[in-house]
Amino acid sequence: PAGDSFTALAKWVKACGDAKAATRILRGIVCQMLLRKLCPACREPYSPDQSLLAKANIRSEQVEAFYRPPTRPLTDEKGRAYTCPTCQGIGYYGRTAAFELLELNDELRQLIVSGAGLSQIKTAVRKAGMLYLQEQALRTVIAGETSIQEVVRVSKQK
Numbered sequence: 001p002a003g004d005s006f007t008a009l010a011k012w013v014k015a016c017g018d019a020k021a022a023t024r025i026l027r028g029i030v031c032q033m034l035l036r037k038l039c040p041a042c043r044e045p046y047s048p049d050q051s052l053l054a055k056a057n058i059r060s061e062q063v064e065a066f067y068r069p070p071t072r073p074l075t076d077e078k079g080r081a082y083t084c085p086t087c088q089g090i091g092y093y094g095r096t097a098a099f100e101l102l103e104l105n106d107e108l109r110q111l112i113v114s115g116a117g118l119s120q121i122k123t124a125v126r127k128a129g130m131l132y133l134q135e136q137a138l139r140t141v142i143a144g145e146t147s148i149q150e151v152v153r154v155s156k157q158k
Contacts, residue, residue: 004133005029005102006118013112023109029102033137033154035146037094039087042074043067043144052148056138068147096145100133 002008008029016022045065053060069091073081087093102125104112111121131139137151 002031005031005100006122009102009112009121010118019113019115023104023112026104028104031100031102031133033098033133033151035096035098035137035140035150035154036092037096037145038067038069038147038150039084039091039093041086041093042070042084042091044070048148056148058138058142063142065144066141066148067144068149092146092150096140098133098136098140100131100136102130103128 002011008031012026012029013019013022045067048058048063048066050060053063070084074084075081083089084091105128108121108124111124134151134155137146137155138148140146141148141151
């Protein structure tokens, strides 16, 4: 398995043995990251650290709050602890995915056939507006669907 669509592309071209033949039949490559969704009943909002936002290239006005699983036990109006009935205290319920789509156009095919390096290929697809898998995953964090911790956990597995 490949951790991103560029690695998959390199493996595909190598497996085919001929870059021209490999790109002739290839339309695109999809890479995915399966993420646990935060439980909507007990997720906890928090203000993200400014250094984290800067590292993730997220402007502070893009997000009001990030969400995470509860850090304290849930309590009812009488102060008694209870387990979330939706997620059973796990903090996550269900799954979502982030996808990276590397769509091959004529320009990209020409770059591959000419033996261009990955950095040149990445520059070309960036100009075409492609978002990397990590950026797509961060969109799910900004939308409140999952936590930054979940994205980091899954990213380490790749």
